[in-house]
Amino acid sequence: MSFGPHLLLATLEGLVTSAVLALTALGLSLVFGVMRVVNVAHGEFFMLGAVLAWWIASLATGHPAIGFLLALVVSPLIVGAIALVAERLVLRRLDYNPEATIVATIGMLYIIQQLALTFYGPEARPVEAPFSYRILFPWFGYSGYKLSVIAFSAILLLATWFVLTRTRIGLVMRATQYDRETAQAFGIPVGRVYAGVFAMGAMLAAIAAVLIVPIQQAHYLMGLDPLLLSFIVVIIGGLGSLRGTVVAAVLIGLSDGIISVFFSPTLAKIIATMIVAMVLVFRPQGLFGTAAR
Amino acid sequence: MTSALTISGLDCFYGEVQVLHGLDLDLRKGEVLCLLGRNGAGKTTTLKAIMGLVPARSGSIVLGDRDLTKLAAHDVPKAGIAYVPQGRRLFAEMTVAENIEIGLMTRNKGSQTRESVLALFPLLRDRLRQRSGTLSGGEQQMLAMARALCLEPEVLLLDEPTEGLMPSMIAKIRETVAKLRERGVSTILVEQRVDAVLSVADRVSFIENGRNRETVGVETLRGDPAFVQRYVGVG
Numbered sequence: 001m002s003f004g005p006h007l008l009l010a011t012l013e014g015l016v017t018s019a020v021l022a023l024t025a026l027g028l029s030l031v032f033g034v035m036r037v038v039n040v041a042h043g044e045f046f047m048l049g050a051v052l053a054w055w056i057a058s059l060a061t062g063h064p065a066i067g068f069l070l071a072l073v074v075s076p077l078i079v080g081a082i083a084l085v086a087e088r089l090v091l092r093r094l095d096y097n098p099e100a101t102i103v104a105t106i107g108m109l110y111i112i113q114q115l116a117l118t119f120y121g122p123e124a125r126p127v128e129a130p131f132s133y134r135i136l137f138p139w140f141g142y143s144g145y146k147l148s149v150i151a152f153s154a155i156l157l158l159a160t161w162f163v164l165t166r167t168r169i170g171l172v173m174r175a176t177q178y179d180r181e182t183a184q185a186f187g188i189p190v191g192r193v194y195a196g197v198f199a200m201g202a203m204l205a206a207i208a209a210v211l212i213v214p215i216q217q218a219h220y221l222m223g224l225d226p227l228l229l230s231f232i233v234v235i236i237g238g239l240g241s242l243r244g245t246v247v248a249a250v251l252i253g254l255s256d257g258i259i260s261v262f263f264s265p266t267l268a269k270i271i272a273t274m275i276v277a278m279v280l281v282f283r284p285q286g287l288f289g290t291a292a293r
Numbered sequence: 294m295t296s297a298l299t300i301s302g303l304d305c306f307y308g309e310v311q312v313l314h315g316l317d318l319d320l321r322k323g324e325v326l327c328l329l330g331r332n333g334a335g336k337t338t339t340l341k342a343i344m345g346l347v348p349a350r351s352g353s354i355v356l357g358d359r360d361l362t363k364l365a366a367h368d369v370p371k372a373g374i375a376y377v378p379q380g381r382r383l384f385a386e387m388t389v390a391e392n393i394e395i396g397l398m399t400r401n402k403g404s405q406t407r408e409s410v411l412a413l414f415p416l417l418r419d420r421l422r423q424r425s426g427t428l429s430g431g432e433q434q435m436l437a438m439a440r441a442l443c444l445e446p447e448v449l450l451l452d453e454p455t456e457g458l459m460p461s462m463i464a465k466i467r468e469t470v471a472k473l474r475e476r477g478v479s480t481i482l483v484e485q486r487v488d489a490v491l492s493v494a495d496r497v498s499f500i501e502n503g504r505n506r507e508t509v510g511v512e513t514l515r516g517d518p519a520f521v522q523r524y525v526g527v528g
Contacts, residue, residue: 168398175384175395182382184366185344186440187399 005139006261014257015250016146016215019153020208022249024226025233026160026242027204033240034177034197037091037101041108042205043227048079048112049206050218051120057127065130068214076206083202087195096194109223116220129214149211156207161242173197177240232272236279238289248287251275296355297322297479298343298374298448303352305335305342305503312338313503315352318481320448325470325480326508327490329525330500336483337379339500340450343481344376345369356448370399375446379453379483381437385426389417392425392436396443410442413469431462438469449473449480455489467493487514487521499524 001009028042053071060067086108094100133144164170175183176193184190205226209218216222233252237244252272259268279286298320305313313335320326328336341347343354345366354361361369370376375396384392397407411418414435420428425436434454441449451470455463470480470493484490490497491511498508501524514520 168394171387171391171394171398174387178384178386179382181346182378182384183395184346185370185376185378186395186444187367187370188395189365189367 001139005137007258008137009140009142010258010261011254012142012146012257013261014254015150016253017256018250018253019150020212021226021229021233021253022157022246023153023208023211024205025230025237025245025249026157027201027208028230029234029237029239029241029245030204031198031201032234034173035091035096035194036098037096037198038098038105039198039201040102040105040227041086041112042105042201042230043223043225044109044112044116045079045083045202045223046205046209046226047116047218047220047223048082049075049209050213050222051116051220052078052206053210053213054125054127054218055120064128068127068130068210071127071213072207072210075210076203079206080199080203084195084199087198091198092191092194113220113223120218120220122220124217124219126217127210127213143215145214149215152211153208156204157242157246160204164242229272232276234286235276236287238286241286241288244286244288295322296320297324298481299353299355300339300343301353301355303339303342303354304350305338305347306350307338307347311503312347313342316500316503317505318498319508320479320481321495322479323474323477324495325474325482325493327482327484327494327497328500329484329487329490329497329521331525332485334500335503336500337452338503340376340378340452340481340483343369343374343450370444370446373400373444373447374450375441375444375448376450377437377441377452377454379456381433383425383433383437383440385424387425388422389425389428389436390421392440393417393421393443396440400444402443402445406443406445410439413442413472414439431458431465434458434462434466435469438466442473446478449478450483451480452483453485454482455484463489485525487525491515 024046028039031037031039052075056071056074057067060070090104090108091101094104129145131145134141135144135147164173172188172193175188176190180190229252233245233248236251237248255271256268259271296319300316300318303313303316304311316335316339318339328339330336338347342349343361345361345364349362352362356372356374359372361372364372384395393407393410397403416432417436417439420432425433428436438454454466458466470482473480482490482494491514494511496508496510497514499506506524509520
């Protein structure tokens, strides 16, 4: 294959990575932005989403699309409910103290991971893609499902943006983010907003995971990479900035895809980590973040 | 005269430090009551305690027939108390319109309330799409008051609304307080300087070490400057 088509293939692979990464990182960014909680267990919510997707899809019979669509709806709901319980039982009791919640979410990471190992096992299991249509370019065929992942993720990101900037729910979330005390003085139930945001963050990770399981298999250790990459994306883009998160996810996803294809995946990781270091040195608030007031 | 808000025996703590010691306060319907006192006397804490932002360890805060200390912080404004915090505390990243919208949402008020509030501060109408953090100090204070008035409150709490403003703005704020009194809003006004309140207040409570030492009418105060010397004078 000549250089042009090769680059196109690498770009498409990079965009799929970007799409899934943007959703996952957005969840992390929302939770930190509104609650000031660094959720180390975020990757485990991603893993849970994938594992549950396998379980739900294996229960369904008939066309693979039925099982997949069922998983796409039910799995994030279950993960959201688990996150809600974790928020009420753990984070709220710590009064959302920034240091204490880091330690607590590390604990949550191990508990969720070990539960998955106990009940799901150490095997990697695939979920069948809802359709197997291949788009034929003149040079190579490409999975139609992968392209639909990019489109679905873009729609979901737009929907999140719309909710945050154009609806009352978004207004309440932003008010809580900017000034918790004043928000309460205007009737905003801050505790409930926190619970909702934490559940929503986990659900975004779970949706991303359901989208990826037909491409990558579900495994109990699969949460580590998305967590690391989400942190990288969120640091580069600026915590709490939706636009920054999306731009950084595309940047990291594309560079990962292209550099992995032409050079090596290790070099891609080295470069991503280097960008993080540079951003932290020269622009600690991130590309699109605003400096602390 | 009937009471709008009655505080009795209020104890408040920041951690282990007691800030309010059995504070008593009585706000009559339709009056402007001013809290005067030195830095750290407990004026702001009193307002925060009313809003439920600082928990009361004992004592009661009664509005109508409800004890506010029993309510969650976010239910206090719904009961009809609006708060203009010290330093304005606008949602600075949001537009003027969004700040007003948050005020309206508190008690589900509609466009009618919005119009009447904007009529009180016509200047804000031209700035609706502007980020509130970019307004001037006086405009920010107006927005903070407008946001609070969107609740159509029975009781309004104002914490040093004239702090750091130029004289023409101070006059404008005072004018607004007087206008609200005509409409029957009961107001608690926290100030540091006595000359800022004599023209608008009905009565003055002197707060010292977390206690209400004395409440007097402004006429008494005008006649006897010694009062002010005793509680807020320096040296």
